[in-house]
Amino acid sequence: MSTGGAAGRIAGLVERLLGRSLPLAIRTWDGAQAGPEGGPVLVIRSRRALRRLLWQPDEIGLARAWVAGEVDVEGDLDEALIRLDGTLRDLGDRGRFTSADRAEVIRLAVVLGALGPPLKPPPEEVVLAGDRHSRGRDQAAISHHYDVGNEFYELVLGPSMVYSCAYWAGADDETAADAVTLEDAQRAKNELICHKLGLQPGMRLLDVGSGWGSLVLHAAQNYGVEAVGVTLSVPQAEYAKQRVADAGLSDAVEIRVQDWRDVTDGPYDAVASVGMAEHLGAALWPEYAALLYSLLRPGGRLLNHQIVRSGRPRAGGLARPRRTFIDAYVFPDGELIPVGDVLERLEAGGFEVRDVQALREHYARTLRAWVRNLERGWHRAIELAGEGRARVWRLYMAASAVSFDAARIGVDQVLAVRPYGDGRSDLPLARPVGWSL
Structure with missing residues (x-):
């Protein structure tokens, strides 16, 4: 379906460049619409969005237009991203476009009145100063992501205040999933971790990157351990300390604002x-x-729960883009490595790896639960963090x-x-039922 106007011109050019039909409809600032009916609509609210893409014809340019509110989706965002997935990847491959293609893009921009000097990025975009992973820069990176406001995270995460993949045990199909709440699934994740660590009363537990304190609280309340949680986020630490005090566990749980490199009080x-x-x-x-090896006693266990990237080669052998939406707006200086590299580094550090459990599908479900929370509280989220930041979080969680x-x-x-010096591990010979998928 096409009604001409700016939408028809843009749709025609994109289809010529990609060699296939648009995956979803486009509506432009002039009210024109083009593309398939009956699904989500990509709304281009302003010529400014096209100008951003002219100067930055990749993921960052599109992200800037999204965060600024110049591009939006009408309808189901999840479905729109699924439909757009391959298209965005092709458009991001800037090497595929010839000089003739670029000239055609510029001609269209002239016709649509989209030419002009580059626009300033939205204020939510971050560029960190200093040496990568210096203490000061790491502090700034953590502050950018986590110091958005505890109330904002309460809205998104729900009562559990757990900002990592939940464990949806017993929810293999949609009917069963409806009976398992996000809070149930986060509680199950904390329980799974405590089981794997073999926690017993009187043990000392260190939680590196303890967030709002949910895991150390769960471990102290249910397993009788003495727990230390460390975080670089001051608001997180203040929130966690209050939760600990409210639970009457100040003698058992210590929350610190501390860089992991400064933890020295093992074992x-x-x-x-x-x-x-x-x-x-x-x-x-x-x-x-x-x-971490030095902080553990012999026989002590480490549970590393981490997002990883696929170890498969990228299509066409392409290198990772220099900068992505996640780098610029969400997790500056973050880097994902394949799980094989994680295992290699743990073993090089002296650890014996005993168990690996993949939870990929669990995280997709967790993220969609967070998106639903955000969308239900959208107006409050804007009040708490600003519209740009709320738009960042909605896109990053849905796209992830x-x-x-x-x-x-x-x-x-x-x-x-x-392991002990003689190779003993004190782990059970068989994987307990509670560890299974």
């Missing part, structure tokens, strides 16, 4: 690292593994769910142990 019986290692990248992993579904990224729990 611990168990260490949890949940959603933390994604911030390290490949370069710091050897130091990280060595430190699509990437998990497509197996481009995954999430794995890796259980490792610091």
Whole structure:
């Protein structure tokens, strides 16, 4: 379906460049619409969106237009992203376009009145200063993502205040999933971690990247451990300390604002690292593994829960883009590595890897639950964090769910142990039922 106007011109050019029909309809600022009927509609609200793409014809240009509200989706965002997935990847491959293609794009921009100097990026885009993974830069990266406001995260995450993949045990189909709440699934995830770590009363647990304190609280309340949680986010720490005090566990749980490199008070019986290692990248992993090993007693266990990228080669052998939407707006300096690299680095640090559990589908479901929370509280989210930041979170969570579904990224729990000098591990010979998928 086409009604001409700006939408018809844009649709015609995109279809010529891609060699296929549009996956979803386009509506432009002049009210014109083109493309298939009966599904989501990509709404281009302003010529400014086209100008951004002229100067930055990749994922960053489109992200800037989205965050600024110059591009939107009418209808189901999840379906729109699924339909757009291949198209966005092709458009992101800038090498596929010839000089003639680029000239045609410029001619269309002239006709549509979209030419002009580059626009300033939205204020939500971050560029960090200093050496990558220096302490000050890591502090700034964590602050950018986590210091959005505890009330905003309460709205998105729900009462559990757990910002990592939930464990939807017993929810293999949609009917069963309706009976399992997000809070149930997050509680099950914390329980799974505690089981794998073999927690017992009186043990010492270290949670690296402890967030709002949910895991250390669960472990202290249900397993009688003494727990230490460390985070670089001051608002997170303040929130977690209040939760600990409200639970009457201040004698059992300590929350610190502390860089992981400064933790020196081992030995611990168990260490949890949940959603933390994604911030390290490949370069710091050897130091990280060595430190965690040094903090554990012999026989002590490490549970590393981490988002990973597929180890499969990229289509056409293309290198990873220099900068992505996630880099610029969500997790600056974050880096995903394949699970095989995680295992290699743990073993190089002295650990024996004993168990690996993939939870990829669980994270797609978790992200969609967070998106529903955000959409239900949309106006309040804007009041708390601003419209640009709310738009960032909605897009990143919805797009990440699509990437998990497509197996481009995954999430794995890796259980490792610091063995005794004679090779003993104190782990059970058989995997307990509670660890199974």
